[in-house]
Amino acid sequence: MPRRLPLGSPFQLLLLLCSFALAGYAGVRLLSGDWFGVALWIVGAALLHDLVLLPLYALADRTAVGALEAAGRRDWTPYVRVPAALSGLLLLVWFPLIAGMVDRRYRLATGLSPDGFLARWLLITAVLFAGSALLLVLRVRRAAKQRPPASH
Structure with a gap:
């Protein structure tokens, strides 16, 4: 008996085909101008990454995990990793504006002021770490309440 391919539901296949069509359209539009420059940028970005x-x-x-392990708090690792990863991702995406490298081009392309990207990124990073710290405090408090009292 031949094995059946796991194709998924018709709705999933339709969504997949639509996403391929959209990606194909975007690729054709993106590469229609300076295709060599775009390809070079993509390869360069992949190599840099x-x-x-x-x-x-x-x-x-490794440094963060090592420091937390040395403090005996390896279970706190996600509370550092998640906000650091999100902040790093935002920095990676918005780096040219955060660093002030494309002020003139941004203003000409959008008509908006490029000022404030660094301050906003720092504020978002602070909020991410503060929220993570708050979740950690709540988790530690809940664990302390659930622990039975020590008998003497």
């Missing part, structure tokens, strides 16, 4: 940024992420993660 894989050869430079990924080792830096790994080093920062």
